[in-house]
Amino acid sequence: MAAPLPTAWFNGTYMPIAEVRISPLDRAFLYGDAVYEVIPVFAGQSFLLEPHLTRLERSLRELRIRSPHNRAEWVTLIDGLIRKNGGGNLAVYLQVSRGADVARDHAFPGDHVPPTVFGMAMPISEPHPDRHGIRAITRQDQRWGRCDIKSTALLANILAREDASAAGAGEAILLRNGLLSEGSASSVIIVEKSALLRPPAGPEVLPGTTTDAVFALARQCGLRCGDEEISEKRLRGADEIWVAAATRGIAPVIELDGLPVGNGSPGPVWRQVAAAFEASKTGERAP
DSSP states (O other), rough: OOOOSSSEEEEEEEEEEGGGGOOOTBBBHHHHHEEEEEEETTTTEESHHHHHHHHHHHHHTTOOOOSOOOHHHHHHHHHHHHTTTTTTSSSEEEEEOOOBOOSOSOOOOOOTOOOEEEEEEEEEOOGGGGGGGEEEEEOOOOOOOTTTBBBBBHHHHHHHHHHHHHTTOOOEEEETEEEEEETTTTTTEETTTTTTEESSSSSOOOOOOHHHHHHHHHHTTTOOEEEOOHHHHHHOSSSSEEEEEETEEEEEEEETTTEEEESSSOOOOEEEEEHHHHHHTTTTTOO
């Protein structure tokens, strides 16, 4: 992802990102005790904003970090970052930590310590180059037990993604106890006999705002969608494999662990749904 744009938000103020200063005692710095969210923006308009904010609020509740803003305030904050950074195609990154106390202590600080709120915007490529297809590798899922929380503690994700990068792949697809969970930085959808399938909701996977939107569009296209446990064998035998993320959209996986997926090119179901997804960004109808 590209370098951040000049204007950030920090604890109630828009300011140059180069001037943001965060305490070394902030719990995000010491413990990864924070949540984050990434909202895509196309032509200056936030995309899927409500589900992204719903997920942010859920992550805060699950980690018992008090929400620093109500829904309307979040929307205003995000709109300000878009406007002050020139609009266009962006990713707005929001992070909320439990704040900075006067000492390092595992126990939660008292209510006198306010959350730390940071926001920034980064340009994104549109359309995303991954639409031509990516290579992926598989790795064992070594993350913690609450992957349904969008926490900034991402070391296992980072290690898996670095393995993918070193292998010349665009993503690492994670397996836990023989079942598909998700990607190092994405959700995963497979296609079997024109049906879209993803792992069911649970602590092993992050609730997918993008996959929810993809499933809704696929159903409008007359395709069946379902949440099912997906074994490694089913993953490797799928007709198509997609990875989905806020700034990536839906990307077809054309090679998994060195072997072609399907015929080794983006599949027909992906082409149909991807056209509908791209059209939905601007409210158009897919051809």
